[in-house]
Amino acid sequence: MLFKSVYNEFIKIAAKPRSYLGIGAITLLVGVILFALKSDGLSILSFVTSSFEQTLSFEGNLLNGNLIAFIILQMLLVQIPLLVALVTGDLISGEFAMGTIRMVMTKPISRTTLLLSKFIAGAVYTACIIIWLGIMALVFGRIFFGTGDLIVLNTDGLVILQEHDVLWRYLSGFAVAFLALLTVASLSICLSCFSENSIGPIVATMSIIILFTIIGTLEVSVFDSIRPYLFTTHMASWRNFFEEPLPKTEIIKSVIILVAHILLFLGISIYTFNKKDISA
Amino acid sequence: MPESIISIQHLSKSFGSFLAVKDVSFQVFKGDVFGFLGPNGAGKSTSMRCMLSLIKADSGDIRLFDLPIHNHREDILRRTGSIVEKPDFYKYLTAYRNLDIFARISGTYSSKKEIYAMLDFVGLNGRENDKVGSFSHGMKQRLGIAQTLLHNPDLIVLDEPTTGLDPQGIIDIRNLILRLKEEHQKTILLSSHDLSEIEMIANRMVIINKGKSIVEGSVKELMSTENLFIRLEVEPQQKALEVLKNAFPEIQIQIKGENQLEFHLSRNQVPRISQLLNSHEIAVYSLESKRSLEDYFIKIVQQDAI
Numbered sequence: 001m002l003f004k005s006v007y008n009e010f011i012k013i014a015a016k017p018r019s020y021l022g023i024g025a026i027t028l029l030v031g032v033i034l035f036a037l038k039s040d041g042l043s044i045l046s047f048v049t050s051s052f053e054q055t056l057s058f059e060g061n062l063l064n065g066n067l068i069a070f071i072i073l074q075m076l077l078v079q080i081p082l083l084v085a086l087v088t089g090d091l092i093s094g095e096f097a098m099g100t101i102r103m104v105m106t107k108p109i110s111r112t113t114l115l116l117s118k119f120i121a122g123a124v125y126t127a128c129i130i131i132w133l134g135i136m137a138l139v140f141g142r143i144f145f146g147t148g149d150l151i152v153l154n155t156d157g158l159v160i161l162q163e164h165d166v167l168w169r170y171l172s173g174f175a176v177a178f179l180a181l182l183t184v185a186s187l188s189i190c191l192s193c194f195s196e197n198s199i200g201p202i203v204a205t206m207s208i209i210i211l212f213t214i215i216g217t218l219e220v221s222v223f224d225s226i227r228p229y230l231f232t233t234h235m236a237s238w239r240n241f242f243e244e245p246l247p248k249t250e251i252i253k254s255v256i257i258l259v260a261h262i263l264l265f266l267g268i269s270i271y272t273f274n275k276k277d278i279s280a
Numbered sequence: 281m282p283e284s285i286i287s288i289q290h291l292s293k294s295f296g297s298f299l300a301v302k303d304v305s306f307q308v309f310k311g312d313v314f315g316f317l318g319p320n321g322a323g324k325s326t327s328m329r330c331m332l333s334l335i336k337a338d339s340g341d342i343r344l345f346d347l348p349i350h351n352h353r354e355d356i357l358r359r360t361g362s363i364v365e366k367p368d369f370y371k372y373l374t375a376y377r378n379l380d381i382f383a384r385i386s387g388t389y390s391s392k393k394e395i396y397a398m399l400d401f402v403g404l405n406g407r408e409n410d411k412v413g414s415f416s417h418g419m420k421q422r423l424g425i426a427q428t429l430l431h432n433p434d435l436i437v438l439d440e441p442t443t444g445l446d447p448q449g450i451i452d453i454r455n456l457i458l459r460l461k462e463e464h465q466k467t468i469l470l471s472s473h474d475l476s477e478i479e480m481i482a483n484r485m486v487i488i489n490k491g492k493s494i495v496e497g498s499v500k501e502l503m504s505t506e507n508l509f510i511r512l513e514v515e516p517q518q519k520a521l522e523v524l525k526n527a528f529p530e531i532q533i534q535i536k537g538e539n540q541l542e543f544h545l546s547r548n549q550v551p552r553i554s555q556l557l558n559s560h561e562i563a564v565y566s567l568e569s570k571r572s573l574e575d576y577f578i579k580i581v582q583q584d585a586i
Contacts, residue, residue: 012370015370015372100368107386108355
């Protein structure tokens, strides 16, 4: 029954116009960034490297597809949660808003199975978004800008990663970014279980992300104890794969916290949805 | 004793401080077309939702196919097709795709051919690939009925299936229900505001008001003890009036227009009218007995209110 229900959810997601908003928005945004960097990328790059030019000399194609992909990910991974929440926040509440939940729940499918199928479908949609972002950033970046070593500026200074050492870092980074977005998807599905309209969970998800991000960035000691456990603190942990040496402990900690949040949100969703009266 | 398909005993359900269902009890037997009557807000939909496990009852015993709903939900729903309140579908999907989705979670496999045949059965042939968003209310009702039948259930639960339909739509849905009963031997629980319709379709019924069941039984038996509203066209009018007053001194007869008389009379005395008037050489041009269930229903509800 789970497989059949997941298939149903795919059909519904694929038929909704809003599902293509994410793909469309990524295509448009990456297109704009690629165009901007193609037009004026070298001056931006020289602004970054100028402070190191007294101690280092740069040779080769610095403004390459690998750097472009890094810039794109850095810029867009902040906005992608909204695109994910647009679809996943509607998965349960949308059924209540349309009244179809009554029809579905008079069929011999358990509430837990229905919720899990929506979660799986939401996870696959999230993966599609990440994969499309990867294709747009990495593949199109390489097509238009070629390849080369990756220069990353982080808080400790400049990290130079050799061309052959980059692809696995991107794949791993995308995997962790997927976990971060899946956490957002789980949160919006969870909030969706409390609501009977589509907008509420989407707005609430974004509000929580903004609130947690503010708490995470505010240098106030009262938040010190909770900051490491907020999922938003770990949403940019994909960047850890572009550190040298690789901060394995940090990465593992982030993965554990993100997975714990996913399980927590999923657990709350299952409990709430099973207890909920379907009076829509 | 016929096989019990639905047995509801002392059902109650409240939403916060509002007691929606206080004490509803009734029983539906195999092959029944069972009318579930009550004014707006009487608790019909809430009872149906409890029965189908959409909401959890506070107390009471709900059994379908002799199984308690709280721990045999899926077994029961596999044998039940239902529409609660109104049929809502995925508007952005076609009629075929909607049925395909519901068939997939109904516990049986329905091929494309079977789904098309079901759409044909409910009179939606040719509209299979139209999006449901473009459907009228009547078409959605038909699609709703198709959805209930896909997995060939033994029990069909329909919540006010004719509400909002035009006269032709009402006739079509009524005929569809009668076909389900006669050709497919389904047990049907039907709530409706159109009381005359219940009288036409149902063999048994329960009336509920303010969250409790007031009366339950066979429609025929409940109706047989009731007064019918009679309208006669006779000539000569005055002589007919005297004859009827002598024969039935307890009734009040009203003179309406030329040659017309109106009064209420017990159902079992109606056949005497023609005999009586004919024996006094009074010409009877027409004898019209009007719907009684509505009167009965209103009377029952008013009695309960006192």
